[in-house]
Amino acid sequence: MRKGEICVKKIKLNHRLIQVYFLAVIMPFLVFFGMLGIFSQSAMGQLEKEVSQFYKSAETMRQSFQELIILDLDGLIAGETDTFMEQSKELVNLRLNDMMLKVGDVQYFYQFSKVPLRVHSMGLTGSFALTDGTPVQYSINFASVVQRDMIDKARSVSLRTGMTALLAYFALNLFFFYKIAKMIRGSFNEMKGAAHKIQTGNLDFDFPESNVDEIDEMYQSFDEMRLQLKESQEVQMQYEQNRKELIANISHDLKTPLTSINGYVQGILDGVADTEEKQERYLHVIAGNAKEMEHLIEDLFLISKLDIDQLPMRTDPIDMVPYLQDCVLDWQFILQREKMSISLETELSHAHIIGDREQLKRVINNIVNNSVKHLQASGSIKIELKKEDGGFVVGIRDTGVGIAQDKLGHIFDKFYRTDAERNRKIAGSGLGLAISKEIIQRMGGIIWADSQLGKGTTISFYLPEQGEKQ
Template sequence: MSIRVKLLLSYIVMLILPVFLFLIAILMMGFAFFGDIKNTTRFYNIDLKEPHTITRLIYADDIFFTELKDVAKYAPQKLEDPRFLRGMDRELNKVQSGLIIRQGRQLVYTSPFFRDPAIIHALPPVFQKKVNDEEDEHEHHEIRVHHHWYSYKQYDFFTQDHQVMTIFILRDVSTLTHLARKFFRTIIITLFLALAVTNGLLTYLVSRSILKPLNVLKHATEQIKEENLDFRIVPTSKDELGELSLAFEEMRQKLKESIDLQLQYEENRKELISNISHDLKTPLTAIKGYVEGIRDGVADTPEKIEKYLSIIAKKAEDMDQLIDELFLFSKLDLKKLPFFFEHVEIVKYLDECIEEVKFDLEKHGISIKWARKIAPTIVIADREKLKRVIMNIIGNSVKFMNKTKGEIGFSLIDKPEKVVIQITDNGPGIDPEALPFIFDRFYRIDKSRNSLTGGSGLGLAIAKQIIEEHKGEIWAKSELNKGTTISFTLQKASKRTKGGSFEKDPDH
């Protein structure tokens, strides 16, 4: 759920819940006011399910008023009977009403509910209309006594001796007012309490859902500031803050990978400097030693002098080759070496390469086997760079060859979108523990870095860089005392290329 939706829902609840609680308070007040409603309705045989039930209950005293009017017309002597009057008054008392009968200015009967002289004094004289005139039996009038309001009905008539008699039915209507005043403070407090609790609770929950992930991110930034990236941020929600936490975690991972890579680069740089220093110092020391031997007269014959000079020339050539390989590898590593890709018929190209190295290999007692198992196939390659790959692999095989009759074999495997070139030798093989590292720069199986048992350690690293620029892969398989096979792939022109160059990768 998004933060926007959370806030919107919280605002809606803040509005609806207090109103709901306020209505509950009003209903409770209503139940308190009409606590005896069931008893009253049962007495008057009123069904609460019927329409206008409350209205009928409110006007229940009209029944008695009508009955008393009938009594006044047809049996006025009953109005002088105390038992009859008390009975009527008791029934009126059940609906919070009372009976007062006045003859002239003398009270004939007064309900115990209304014996306050102030109430009697507040009652009006004869209505300003003709006595015995009919009036609306639902017509109510009100008087106020001591902050109390009373609703009354009045009926004036003449007795047989021509005296005016008045019937009053009074009801104390201040009960609702008292109840409202009594519960007004409670209702207001309840309303404000509902507002406070609702707003406080929702504010706490919403703010907690926002502040908790923010605190996690704050702690994460402090960890990063202290250069500690060994932690993990787990999103706790799926809203915008969850997305932010996820993005922050991805940033942390990228940053950690970048720092780890930087540290690895630094370590590689140190190792590179150490290896270069060793590989350059060894021939330089040898050259210096042979030069001093010539100067000191150790080489005292023309043959020795020639031998020393030949060794010096060989060491200088090795240094020159090492510097060239360092320069090439550096340009490859920095992506600053240009590649000139073109359509190359790979079978014919390998024929030319094999023919070029065949004579030199025969001088080392190594024969070449070339299995042409596929039809002419066009690949995309940089001729010069691909030749460097093949020569570096063959050079490695020649350096480590320990057999009297050495063999190097070439083979091609046709794949749907690429070709696989395999170069196999029958040399000493590579230890399984060393095999994963032979394409690393400056890696040598001989840890002593003896120049007699290996080259600079850059040959296969350069081959790997070149093949990767060709969008290919390179790998090795080897068995001790049986030989090694180095394989690499080249992309076919018809499937992945156009016009002699690689199509641009849509992901880059």
């Protein structure tokens, strides 16, 4: 079916080219001959008009045949009958079509030439008497022989000139039609080749530029489509890669605590934990691993809800100063056991915003937890709060190992982990910062990161002040 459809489109294109050819060449050809006919008719009418005007002026010659003869024959004078008959033979030199003379009782008829009916002629009739008293009657038909020659010559010249111009016009149109057809077919062949490349999955090519605006616009539109397809393909490939990495990470991150839980449970069952103190220690390890698995599953569930925009966001009034103080107190208790420190620095007494308290707490915990993973013993985390541009900026700075600049732009991507070698000592799914970015954006803010290798990382986010959020 697809081949048939392509064939139909090709035939339609040929039909259109034939139509263009007819309009560009044949139609002007017909119009030219029509105009040539009109020109011929006009020229004929003009010449006939001139002939009529000529013979109309000849009406003044109607005085007498004798005067006409004297006028045209340079001194031929009518006298005696015999003399007149001899002299009348000179009339053949006149531009006459035919002539009838009746001299006395004898009638004479002369026919000199045949003139087309379309050429005007004029008849003169009259009578007079010779000097010997013989009556003469005449009837003369003046024909435009000279004018007819002019018409024939004009027709011949017009026809030759017209045919020459027509052939030149035809050749010129044929040349331009060939160039246009070649250009159009070349453009479609280019498009066909591009479509075939896309069909085979090849999106790494460029379209040529065209000097014709319409074709260049078509190329640009097709190239934009190619780039969009390429971008979609790259995104799809990236998602597929992320999915595979996610499965691998989840498998590892779930396998590690599960293996640990299974080992400690088996130890309890086998009686390895033969004292109450050992059993309590085993149970604490099992609980910690179970908590880690719970966090991982919770992150997966949360990112799924964010992807489909089904995570409700509350609009609670929050004073960021006491709110951050509470967060610092919670983390101080946890970090003391790791010999790490966390503190809050701010010159503000109040910082009112509107947001979801629970989700904002998740953002701060994700960032701090991410910093803790990269801190060495005795490392520190500092939270700074300051007012800026109609809102508040929270910066969480650590003294960890830092992040390379070429990786810094990806840390908010889903499933991304800064350790390209996937250091298995650092747990996590790579979803924490991606979740934080989504939450901050839904609260009307922005989030960014600054880092230097060996000097630590600062992750900051901006939230509008209460009443400033749009």
